[in-house]
Amino acid sequence: MTFSEENYLKTIYHLTTHLNTEISTNAIAEKMETKASSVTDMLKKLAEKDLVNYKKYQGVSLTENGQLAAKMIVRKHRLWEVFLVEKLDFSWDEVHDVAEQLEHIKSEKLINKLDTFLGNPTEDPHGDPIPDANGNIIKVEKQLLSEIGIAKKTICVGVRDTSTEFLQYLDKQKIALGSSIEILSKEEFDASLHLKVNNQELVVSSKIAGNLYVQLI
Amino acid sequence: MTFSEENYLKTIYHLTTHLNTEISTNAIAEKMETKASSVTDMLKKLAEKDLVNYKKYQGVSLTENGQLAAKMIVRKHRLWEVFLVEKLDFSWDEVHDVAEQLEHIKSEKLINKLDTFLGNPTEDPHGDPIPDANGNIIKVEKQLLSEIGIAKKTICVGVRDTSTEFLQYLDKQKIALGSSIEILSKEEFDASLHLKVNNQELVVSSKIAGNLYVQLI
């Protein structure tokens, strides 16, 4: 499988887990910053290889084969992110681009030994689940902070936006995976939240709250 | 720089260190298992980018830029090999193909942090030197076992052939980097050597002796 084919599969996989319908050509094109015509060409090729179900004008979904292949790429991406943070001392906002490259290294032995070396982690540095060697994923209950009621006590367990800007904002506010977050009050006007984060009070916008995953304690 | 350009540079670099002349189109083609015409095309492109000195029909050599670029690829290749052996428990005959892929990952931060993580090794699992971040190489005195006189005591410090077959032969004979090797006698007829390796007697052909690097004690 080529570098490019792998990136298409991964994109379709991510779009499928967020939305839950057939994926449109344009959605793929937008996410990959390419043109719809290029997407169409690739979808034909992937369909030929039985990696996607594709009917003209009808959108696309992953086949069993395609889904497993996509999960293996995601597995590699997230394991490498763990490696970079845990072993090489990268910060969580620096790992994505390097992992985008490392995810395409082809060696089952490598990825499984890496998995062992890292202690078979189930989540990456952003709280996203890591598929095991068979593609199984441990699903953890989590909700967006924006969807939680007042006076609830929670733990931060993930981020929805993984951009450098957002992650660095969280660093600045000392919010990390594992931080305790209590919702003190919500401002009606703009849905901003008054929080207690690790015993420090903090006000965050609804945009921030809509990108933080938490678990109720 | 593309994957392919990097492979050409690396090949020219390796050919240059072995031979010490201008490198021929055919030599590159043979090493890369490609056609001479493809090599010519690429040499033009590399010359355009000031990575090689190329004049039609006259062979090719690396420019300063090209040499540094090649060394950085070799650096990555060898550091990854150390990682695979030291941290992931690969054996020395399994690492080359994976390192061929990993050497193309583009991130200065990654390779320098990896270097630190590994304790700034100066040699890879096959005894080959690892260039530092500036391209400097610590050259270690070593000679082929086939060029050493009788009754000399030596330490194995490297291999010339790094094929799986040769490395597995060495494993079978319990010869590794650091093994003590004493030459007991040489057979005139076929230049085979009677050795004492780690206090075990062993006979090896001249082909073996011509692929083992040793240091006199």
Add this chain to the structure above:
DNA sequence: AATAATTTTTAGTTTTGTCTAAATTTTAAT
């Protein structure tokens, strides 16, 4: 020095993945 053999380059194709522009299909709006 002339010719033969070898090496290298050029010219013209092919494949992969991309693009633009035009045509087609689907969806939305009147």
Add this chain to the structure above:
DNA sequence: ATTAAAATTTAGACAAAACTAAAAATTATT
């Protein structure tokens, strides 16, 4: 039910990196 708008596909072109076959240059041999 038409028409307009949007989404998608097709057609044709291009760049990268490979190939084959033919031409040109170099090297070796007589």
